[in-house]
Amino acid sequence: MAKEPENKNYKVIAENRRARFDYFIESDLEVGIMLTGSEVKSLRTGQSNIAESYASVEDGELWLINGYIAAYKQAGVFGHDERRRRKLLVSRKELARLWQAIGREGMTLVPLVMYFNHRGLVKLKIGVAKGKKVSDKRETSAKRDWNRQKQRLLKQG
Numbered sequence: 001m002a003k004e005p006e007n008k009n010y011k012v013i014a015e016n017r018r019a020r021f022d023y024f025i026e027s028d029l030e031v032g033i034m035l036t037g038s039e040v041k042s043l044r045t046g047q048s049n050i051a052e053s054y055a056s057v058e059d060g061e062l063w064l065i066n067g068y069i070a071a072y073k074q075a076g077v078f079g080h081d082e083r084r085r086r087k088l089l090v091s092r093k094e095l096a097r098l099w100q101a102i103g104r105e106g107m108t109l110v111p112l113v114m115y116f117n118h119r120g121l122v123k124l125k126i127g128v129a130k131g132k133k134v135s136d137k138r139e140t141s142a143k144r145d146w147n148r149q150k151q152r153l154l155k156q157g
Contacts, residue, residue: 009119010115010118020112023108026101029127036080050113054066062089063088064085106131111127
């Protein structure tokens with residue numbers, strides 16, 4: 001008998017693969033996101049992108065800016081704006097910690113991955129990040145290439 005997956009509702013919707021290349025991620029945090037019905041329907045089909053988006057603290061609230069969720073065709077006139085600002089849900093304590101973290105020079109909030117959790121709710125993992133310089137990116141790329149070559153050599157030998 002086949003074993004059932006533990007979290008059958010868990011599903012990654014969108015991932016920001018570029019974030020780990022462009023930024024040093026110091027810490028990450030799971031946050032909720034306020035969505036409309038047509039946005040959730042569109043996410044179920046997997047049509048979203050968080051690669052060019054970022055999070056910002058404005059007027060005591062946390063917002064996802066420039067996140068793309070494709071229009072849901074069946075929604076008709078009750079649809080949503082694809083790149084609207086979406087409110088992120090965090091506790092006051094976590095918001096204060098994030099505000100303090102991005103107050104330091106060069107720090108920003110970067111969305112890392114959007115997913116459905118085990119209960120079927122849409123969650124967003126954001127990271128407190130510091131931008132990498134070109135030399136750091138080159139070093140990361142060289143390290144990745146060396147690890148690839150090492151794996152090939154171990155397979156052959």
